[in-house]
Amino acid sequence: MSTLKTIKSNEVAHPMENLLRMDRIPHIWCPGCGIGTAVTAFASALDKSKVDLDKVCVVSGIGCTGRVAGYVKLDSFHTTHGRAIAFATGITLGNPDLKVVVFSGDGDLISIGGNHFIHAARRNVNMLVICVNNFIYAMTGGQVAPTTPLATYATTSPFGCVEPPFNIPYIADSSGAVYVARWTALHVRRLTNSITEALNKPGFSVIEVISPCAMYYSRINKLGDGLDMMKFYHDNSKIKHGEDTKNLDIGFQTPITVGKFVDRERPTYTESYKKWLSDIKKEKTK
Amino acid sequence: MKAEPKNVNTGIYYIDGDVAAGQGALAAGCRFIGGYPITPSTKAAETFAEIAPKAGAVFIQMEDELASIATIIGASYAGVKTMTITSGPGYSLMMETIGFGAMLEAPFVILNVQRGGPSTGSPTKTGQADMMQARWGSHGDYEIIAIAPESPQEMFDYAIKAFNLAEKYRCPVMIMADECVGHMTEKVVIPKADTIELATRKFYKGPKDKYLPFKPDKDLIPPMAKAGDGCNLYITGDTHNEKGYPISSQNLKTKTHKSTTRRLIDKIKLNADKIIELKEEGIEDADIIVVSYGISSRVAVKGIELAREKGIKVGSLRLITVWPFPDKKIAELAKNIKAFVIPEINYGQVVFDVERCAHGEANVVLIPHGGAGVHHPEDISDAIEYADRENKKIEKIIEWKTKLEKLIFEKGFKLKE
Numbered sequence: 042m043s044t045l046k047t048i049k050s051n052e053v054a055h056p057m058e059n060l061l062r063m064d065r066i067p068h069i070w071c072p073g074c075g076i077g078t079a080v081t082a083f084a085s086a087l088d089k090s091k092v093d094l095d096k097v098c099v100v101s102g103i104g105c106t107g108r109v110a111g112y113v114k115l116d117s118f119h120t121t122h123g124r125a126i127a128f129a130t131g132i133t134l135g136n137p138d139l140k141v142v143v144f145s146g147d148g149d150l151i152s153i154g155g156n157h158f159i160h161a162a163r164r165n166v167n168m169l170v171i172c173v174n175n176f177i178y179a180m181t182g183g184q185v186a187p188t189t190p191l192a193t194y195a196t197t198s199p200f201g202c203v204e205p206p207f208n209i210p211y212i213a214d215s216s217g218a219v220y221v222a223r224w225t226a227l228h229v230r231r232l233t234n235s236i237t238e239a240l241n242k243p244g245f246s247v248i249e250v251i252s253p254c255a256m257y258y259s260r261i262n263k264l265g266d267g268l269d270m271m272k273f274y275h276d277n278s279k280i281k282h283g284e285d286t287k288n289l290d291i292g293f294q295t296p297i298t299v300g301k302f303v304d305r306e307r308p309t310y311t312e313s314y315k316k317w318l319s320d321i322k323k324e325k326t327k
Numbered sequence: 328m329k330a331e332p333k334n335v336n337t338g339i340y341y342i343d344g345d346v347a348a349g350q351g352a353l354a355a356g357c358r359f360i361g362g363y364p365i366t367p368s369t370k371a372a373e374t375f376a377e378i379a380p381k382a383g384a385v386f387i388q389m390e391d392e393l394a395s396i397a398t399i400i401g402a403s404y405a406g407v408k409t410m411t412i413t414s415g416p417g418y419s420l421m422m423e424t425i426g427f428g429a430m431l432e433a434p435f436v437i438l439n440v441q442r443g444g445p446s447t448g449s450p451t452k453t454g455q456a457d458m459m460q461a462r463w464g465s466h467g468d469y470e471i472i473a474i475a476p477e478s479p480q481e482m483f484d485y486a487i488k489a490f491n492l493a494e495k496y497r498c499p500v501m502i503m504a505d506e507c508v509g510h511m512t513e514k515v516v517i518p519k520a521d522t523i524e525l526a527t528r529k530f531y532k533g534p535k536d537k538y539l540p541f542k543p544d545k546d547l548i549p550p551m552a553k554a555g556d557g558c559n560l561y562i563t564g565d566t567h568n569e570k571g572y573p574i575s576s577q578n579l580k581t582k583t584h585k586s587t588t589r590r591l592i593d594k595i596k597l598n599a600d601k602i603i604e605l606k607e608e609g610i611e612d613a614d615i616i617v618v619s620y621g622i623s624s625r626v627a628v629k630g631i632e633l634a635r636e637k638g639i640k641v642g643s644l645r646l647i648t649v650w651p652f653p654d655k656k657i658a659e660l661a662k663n664i665k666a667f668v669i670p671e672i673n674y675g676q677v678v679f680d681v682e683r684c685a686h687g688e689a690n691v692v693l694i695p696h697g698g699a700g701v702h703h704p705e706d707i708s709d710a711i712e713y714a715d716r717e718n719k720k721i722e723k724i725i726e727w728k729t730k731l732e733k734l735i736f737e738k739g740f741k742l743k744e
Contacts, residue, residue: 062561065572095557100401111561111573116554118404119563121427124397127389131401131409132554134385135359139405139555157397160390318380 060084060094062114069108073267075226075252076106079173080113082229082250083144086236097140100129102149105180105254106173109144123153126161126170133167137311140240141167147174147188151207155187162216162245164310169239169246172209175254176291183257190293194261206291213247214286214303220246221286221303225274226253228299235301244309251297264294330354330487330523333382340515344482344508347515348412348438349374351486353382354517356525357436358407361389361398365414366450367506368440372412392417396424396437403433404562406530406553408490410436415444415457419464425499426465427564429591432541432549434493434528438486438502440509443698452699453506455621456673461501462650468588470595472602473501473650475620479513485647491526492602496594497548503649505672507622507701531558541587542569547594599651606645613642614665615714618657618681620646622701623670630670630707637708639715649677657684666690666714668727670702675724682724690717692725695732706730
């Protein structure tokens with residue numbers, strides 16, 4: 042088991058060298074993007090939670106956040122678009138000793154992969170889903186997403202988005218997730234704590250990370266650069282732990298409610314399966 | 328390695344092909360099936376769901392076929408033998424991720440009990456029209472292995488062989504059954520566990536920090552490390568180098584690109600002689616050879632018998648392995664015979680490869696069938712008779728008009744000017 046390296050004064054090393062594939066840096070994320078912050082929080086959480094790093098798997102789909110798997114120095118899988126959760130289900134059922142983290146974007150997890158999201162939550166499969174939500178398809182150049190707020194501009198909604206967006210914590214909650222939280226890329230410490238907590242929780246956990254997309258979302262909508270977006274989060278985020286997930290809709294530049302909304306116990310898929318198996322065996326021996 | 332007794336339900340049964348395939352998968356050591364119900368393959372999934380838990384294996388019914396195929400590839404990388412079960416429409420949905428599996432060199436098996444198509448087609452009736460989709464269905468260049476069983480006994484036997492091939496060659500292996508074989512009930516003998524030979528995956532055993540996930544051995548197949556082994560795998564569907572890292576666009580033309588993408592093809596092509604299994608009968612002095620696979624082979628037996636009664640020297644070549652295609656065998660045979668006759672339940676798929684390998688040396692006669700049934704043996708014997716009396720070399724595939732086709736399309740479809 043490896044842990045974070047502490048920097049000695051004369052040593053020029055990245056403090057997260059043990060958790061990042063330094064041979065793949067520089068990464069592809071734009072200046073002002075929040076995905077790097079989410080990865081930093083994840084790396085710090087891994088260190089804090091004292092999990093065995095050899096037993097942690099990261100699964101990503103396709104998109105900007107889909108690239109996370111390629112930068113973390115853990116067993117990591119970069120799958121087809123939308124299938125990260127389904128692939129992760131196979132890993133966790135194939136070897137229940139592994140701690141599987143799905144790290145992907147809103148388009149990948151909620152649009153093309155939406156069906157897998159709700160079903161994995163319903164089954165309560167052991168995995169932590171970190172969903173970076175930047176309200177847009179960024180890798181392909183700023184197209185409208187199912188998380189794009191009403192009336193927001195995107196390249197494929199040039200007159201403003203006419204569809205209401207999904208409220209991710211509400212979907213997760215109503216589908217059966219045992220842990221649901223939302224933070225922005227500004228709330229690094231709280232996000233880290235949330236990931237640490239969720240890493241040690243059995244079952245299906247979801248953490249939504251609201252992230253600035255300085256290149257597309259904010260440029261098309263004239264919201265300034267990444268720093269301006271962070272300022273907006275600073276001024277407009279309201280921490281409301283335990284808030285009813287129904288009330289977590291996000292509009293265009295409306296205040297964002299953040300916090301931990303759900304933390305409950307439900308038998309996981311693996312637990313139920315094992316119990317069912319032992320019941321069968323008992324019956325057999327009768 | 329021998330099969331584990333807990334996985335093998337030894338005995339003599341009267342069961343259908345789907346049930347036999349479910350039993351075969353378990354006997355082969357399959358630990359995980361993710362599937363979605365679809366006629367006519369459901370009984371295979373139901374069987375596995377019923378027998379798996381007692382042997383410690385898992386069946387999970389996924390939310391759709393997209394999830395089924397993704398989840399078995401995930402489980403394959405967790406180190407277990409995996410399979411999914413489907414039919415035409417589900418198979419189409421799986422295509423993207425099948426290519427992903429080929430790119431990842433994940434060992435897994437797909438049972439496709441083919442039905443009539445296209446689209447929803449005839450769900451409860453037979454077809455063999457997914458053969459080319461098996462070969463070319465996903466985008467990009469890759470190779471797969473496809474096996475076509477013709478009886479419930481073979482559904483059991485070749486399920487085991489499919490797993491052995493998948494584990495050995497680290498590629499998707501398709502069992503291309505059809506509705507007739509899936510729903511046909513016959514005697515099936517499940518042998519004792521110690522008589523079933525299983526192949527084991529080549530797992531990596533060297534130092535963890537030196538592991539290169541896509542560095543092949545001499546047989547072109549890289550040893551595999553599973554998730555959780557501490558090798559810090561990075562596995563991506565992107566075109567990658569031996570380390571598994573994506574290759575930047577300026578390097579795409581280099582040796583690395585060729586060594587990864589090209590190897591996906593070569594590891595199957597160059598090992599084709601070891602993979603291919605054929606069944607020959609009476610081909611030594613034949614003038615005509617019937618090339619068939621799956622349920623069509625069973626019907627062809629009668630057709631060949633009828634033709635032999637008329638004094639025609641006709642032999643049979645049954646493709647047990649359809650992909651990779653037996654190029655050499657067909658080319659060799661073409662030199663000494665008048666024609667190949669190919670009955671298949673589609674409007675021409677495997678026939679194209681027969682024509683390609685015949686190199687114009689022998690005529691190629693296709694007996695098409697629109698699906699929802701099998702050929703009439705008389706159609707096969709009529710086509711053989713025609714092929715025998717046709718002395719001209721015909722430079723294209725000859726489409727034999729069966730009795731039914733003549734009846735329905737007497738005047739034929741013609742384009743109007």
